[in-house]
Amino acid sequence: MDNSLSQARQNFIQGMSRISFFWGFPKAMGAIFGAIYLSPGPLSLDQLVEQVSVSKGAVSTNVRQLERLGMVQKHLRVGDRKDYYSAETDFWKIVKGILREREKQEFDIAIRTVDLSLELSQSAEISEEELELAVFYQDRLGNIQRFFEKIDNLVATVLALDEFRMGAVQKLFGADQK
Amino acid sequence: MDNSLSQARQNFIQGMSRISFFWGFPKAMGAIFGAIYLSPGPLSLDQLVEQVSVSKGAVSTNVRQLERLGMVQKHLRVGDRKDYYSAETDFWKIVKGILREREKQEFDIAIRTVDLSLELSQSAEISEEELELAVFYQDRLGNIQRFFEKIDNLVATVLALDEFRMGAVQKLFGADQK
């Protein structure tokens, strides 16, 4: 079938592929989420293989990753050995999940790296003639350190926001005007 | 030389490499920015080749990309054919530059894709028995459309913020507490 609904679905799946890739995830992962998101009922692994034409192995690993990020939920049915997957529809929740799972960790590494460099540039063993350079390093590294801390704080704040306050923030940004 | 200042620099450059890669840019690009950022004076292309041990061609293209994103500035000196590069130190400005240059464009594509799928699922040619599915699609696609619009609005708002209001937003997020 290639009616307009099917076109709508295919176009959407392609779009999700692209977004997934842009954010550093496998393209197939986005496609799989797209398929699950546009399905009225939970989908089995084999149904996904069919819908996105990707091997079973790839669907298996990608769907697991999606579950880990809180983007899909696995459902087990009694008297049925298949796993079924349905999509999380609350995208703010998804964003939080990804921030928590991936970004936060990477930010922490970044912060620790800058901290270390800053410590090294404050070392007691710095010779007379390098002192000026050391002060310069401290200045620059302090500057980026403050920036990273602000980002980190921002992420932590978003993560801590509940649904209610999330709405308030959106309003503040003018996001609800449309 | 392998004193503590040199270690600080090497560690920082490595860290910037990693961050660059994480955000979907070449590793060398981050390394190059790191080297420029920790240099008291502007660096020439050849100096960069030496500092980050990457070929001239690669430095050339990466440094151009950095300039395009507003992360470094090119300086020309009279009576000197070399180009010299210095780093932008205002990271909020950099974030804005990247949002404008890369993210915004990608968001627009995402929005257009969802719009198209939504239109297709509202097509007049949808048969009786597919109507229920069409309504479902419209619901789901409408949901993600609203989300994307909010994100888009948020990005647009950040881009429009001047330094003064940027400070206010940071304060709001508790970012200035540390």
Added chain:
DNA sequence: TATTATATTTAGTTTATACTAAACATTCAC
């Protein structure tokens, strides 16, 4: 226990991307 249905893991392949080395282009000095 054997069989079947399913999911996961593994070994190998494909593909995309960023890199290197070298050719080329440009600009300046003489």
Added chain:
DNA sequence: GTGAATGTTTAGTATAAACTAAATATAATA
């Protein structure tokens, strides 16, 4: 104009990531 210094482009290479196909594991049922 020729030669030297610099930056850019290109052709080819290396590498990492994600995919496929197939083997393996797991669980359920008869």
